[in-house]
Amino acid sequence: MPFLSYAPTRRRVxxxxxxxxxxxxxxxxxxxVSQDELTKHQLEVLVEGSRIATVKWAHKHQQPLFGFxxxxxxxxxxxxx
Numbered sequence: 190m191p192f193l194s195y196a197p198t199r200r201r202v203x204x205x206x207x208x209x210x211x212x213x214x215x216x217x218x219x220x221x222v223s224q225d226e227l228t229k230h231q232l233e234v235l236v237e238g239s240r241i242a243t244v245k246w247a248h249k250h251q252q253p254l255f256g257f258x259x260x261x262x263x264x265x266x267x268x269x270x
Contacts, residue, residue, distance in 0.1 A: 199239040203231070211239035213254070 199211035207225035214220060219236050221227070227235070247254045 199242060201235055201239065203227075209235055211235065211243075213240065213243050 199213075201209045201211065203209055203223070203225055205225050207223065209221055209223035209225075209227065212220040212222070219239065221232060221235060243254065246252070
């Protein structure tokens with residue numbers, strides 16, 4: 190998908206057994222496709238966890254993330270302390 194950043198899609202298995210996919214668009218925007226209906230809280234937790242994992246993946250593999258800025262990496266460093 191050309192509108193997505195260069196990062197792997199995140200696949201999450203839900204507590205119900207269903208699966209949700211996270212497609213990062215920018216640092217605080219994502220497309221989420223799920224087999225099950227998600228509550229607002231479940232969606233927020235899924236997006237935030239996937240966002241952190243995406244930034245960590247890019248940092249570890251030295252890959253570009255379009256739509257993500259230096260502040261995303263700075264936030265990650267402050268969270269890891």
